[in-house]
Amino acid sequence: MSETDATDSRTLRNALGCFGTGVTVVTTLDKDGGPVGLTANSFTSVSLDPELLLVCLSRQSNSLRHFTASNHFAVNVLHIGQKKTAQLFATPGAPRFQDTPWEAWHAGVPILSDSLANFECAKYAEYDGGDHVILVGRVLRVRHDHDYDPLLYYRGAYRELHFD
Ligand SMILES: Cc1cc2nc3c(=O)[nH]c(=O)nc-3n(C[C@H](O)[C@H](O)[C@H](O)COP(=O)(O)O)c2cc1C
Structure with missing residues (x-):
């Protein structure tokens, strides 16, 4: 158990990490x-x-300027077999698209093939989010595949679903 003022960033990060999420790759041109x-x-x-x-995109992200300059982006939700993709797209300087199959729909932004779900978006709004920028998209086109389990992220590690 740990309880402190929110300005203790280690405890804040650890507490936020208790919220389990899926994992996506966000793309643009x-x-x-x-x-x-x-x-x-x-x-x-x-x-x-x-x-x-x-x-939410970090203001330290090298990709941010491309997202703010573009009118479109895509959110690709990863499945359990795409852990390497998640790692690759979080590694600075890595050739992220070299061996990552993708396709273009109407807006041309990269739709990662064989993902759990894909959302092609038109940029709807951009808000200040402190050290992040909040990017809101209006979904233009969507695809999903129920045959896959999601890749999850919880307390700083990739996880998978467990059913009793
Ligand atoms: C599981 C996971 C989730 C992440 N979520 C975000 C996020 O929501 N926003 C963000 O800006 N960076 C996030 N990151 C960090 C970026 O993926 C990482 O800093 C990446 O290298 C940024 O690439 P860029 O600097 O080329 O834009 C996450 C990393 C991991 C491993």
């Missing part, structure tokens, strides 16, 4: 049409009408 993406677990569904979702 740079100004030359090249694919850009990073691993993110800050994904949240926001609204059904209109169809909105959000993701």
Whole structure:
């Protein structure tokens, strides 16, 4: 048990890490049409009408400027077999798209093939989120595959579902 003021960042991070999440790769295109993406677990569904979702991108992320410059992005929800993809897209300087199959739908942003779910979005709003930027997208097109289990993230480690 640990209880402190919220300015103790270690305890705050540990407490936030108690909230289990899925894992996504958020993607867009740079100004030359090249694919850009990073691993993110800050994904949240926001609204059904209109169809909105959000993701929070760190102001330290090298990819951020491409997301703020682009009108579209995609959220790719990873399945249990995509742990290496999650690690790759969280590694600075790695050639993230070299061996990662992707396709383009209407907006052209990278849709990672063989994912648990894909959401192609038009940028709807961008908000200040302190040391992050909150990116809200309006979902244009969606795909999902119920045959897979999700890749999960909890208390700083990748996890998988357990059923009794
Ligand atoms: C499980 C996991 C979740 C992450 N979630 C986020 C997130 O929500 N937002 C974010 O900006 N970075 C997140 N990161 C960190 C980025 O993936 C990492 O810093 C990446 O190298 C950023 O790439 P870039 O600097 O090329 O944009 C996460 C990393 C991991 C491993």
